[in-house]
Amino acid sequence: MRTTLSILAFLAIGTPAALVGQSGIAIGGFETDGSVGLTRDEYQAIGRALTDLVRSGLGASGAPVSVEPTAGTRPGRVDLSAARAAATAAGAKYLVVGSLLDQYGDIKVEARIIDAATGKPIAVVRGDPAIASRDQLADAIVALTTRLAAEPQIGAKSSRPIAGGIPVSALIAYGRGLGFEAAGDRTKAAAAYREAASASPGFSEATAALSRVGG
Numbered sequence: 001m002r003t004t005l006s007i008l009a010f011l012a013i014g015t016p017a018a019l020v021g022q023s024g025i026a027i028g029g030f031e032t033d034g035s036v037g038l039t040r041d042e043y044q045a046i047g048r049a050l051t052d053l054v055r056s057g058l059g060a061s062g063a064p065v066s067v068e069p070t071a072g073t074r075p076g077r078v079d080l081s082a083a084r085a086a087a088t089a090a091g092a093k094y095l096v097v098g099s100l101l102d103q104y105g106d107i108k109v110e111a112r113i114i115d116a117a118t119g120k121p122i123a124v125v126r127g128d129p130a131i132a133s134r135d136q137l138a139d140a141i142v143a144l145t146t147r148l149a150a151e152p153q154i155g156a157k158s159s160r161p162i163a164g165g166i167p168v169s170a171l172i173a174y175g176r177g178l179g180f181e182a183a184g185d186r187t188k189a190a191a192a193y194r195e196a197a198s199a200s201p202g203f204s205e206a207t208a209a210l211s212r213v214g215g
Contacts, residue, residue, distance in 0.1 A: 025154055026087030026095045026116060027055050032076045034102035037134070038172075043076055043102070045175030046168070050098060050141055052178055054111075056205055057145035058154065080119065087116040094122065094153045098144070105134040109144050113153050125151060138166035170199035174206050181213055190215030 030050040032043040078097050087095045098111040109127040114120065128143040142164045148154050177192030190213045196206035 024091065024093040026083070026090070026092035027051065027058065028080075028083040028087070028095050028097040029078045030054075030098040030100055031078050032100045032102070034100075036104050038102070038168075040076065042172050043100075045172045045179065046100065046137070047076065047175065048178040049171040049175035050100060050109075050137075052174075053138075053141050053205065054096075054098060054145050054148065057142070058149055080114070084114070084116050084119060092116050096148065096154070100137075102134055106132055107134050107137060107140060108132070109137075109140045111144060111148055113151060122153060123151060134168060137168055137171060139164040166200045166203050170196045170203055170206065173199060174203070174209070177206070177209060177213075181209070186213040186215075189213045 028051070030047040032047040034043045038046075080095075080097065083097065084095055093116060095114045095116040096111050097114065098109065101108045111125045113122040113125065115122055125144065125147050127140045127147070131140040131143055173192050173196035177189045177196060180186075180189035180192055190210060193206050193210035193213065194215055197203055197210055200206065
């Protein structure tokens with residue numbers, strides 16, 4: 001049976017927050033750690049984009065509600081205490097936190113399923129090891145999302161699969177758009193979403209986001 005997630009929290013600028021739903025599952029942010037080729041700002045934008053793509057791939061829907069970041073959180077890291085608090089406050093039983101490790105363009109993606117109340121790790125879901133290049137990042141997230149959906153704690157199956165083949169430049173632009181939108185700057189968000197859609201015409205999430213902010 002398909003479980004539809006309803007978002008009760010979204011991404012605050014700089015710190016991914018939890019995305020919580022009726023199923024009792026919260027989708028937290030993506031931790032990012034990179035070496036060469038991209039800036040910290042670009043990795044943060046990618047983290048936002050990947051979180052939103054996993055949300056979309058698991059069939060989530062709903063209105064965004066920002067969660068304020070905790071002071072002192074290191075860039076690229078998810079504040080688990082804040083994410084767990086957001087998840088439990090919204091009634092979620094499990095929290096999912098993703099991670100991206102980028103070493104000179106070789107990538108590794110995975111996600112952890114965590115008990116939101118206790119912080120106890122439940123499972124680690126790894127991406128497809130055959131998809132290991134930065135320029136395959138969107139495909140890596142498609143594979144990871146498919147594996148997440150099959151986990152018994154998630155119990156979700158997307159009826160609108162996310163697209164693979166999206167270039168990294170489009171993911172960065174999309175993530176920046178999410179940050180601008182969360183900050184209330186619809187003009188800058190529209191420009192970023194337009195850039196993402198132009199870089200990848202099949203990027204349906206970017207097209208929908210552009211329409212959402214009136215671009």
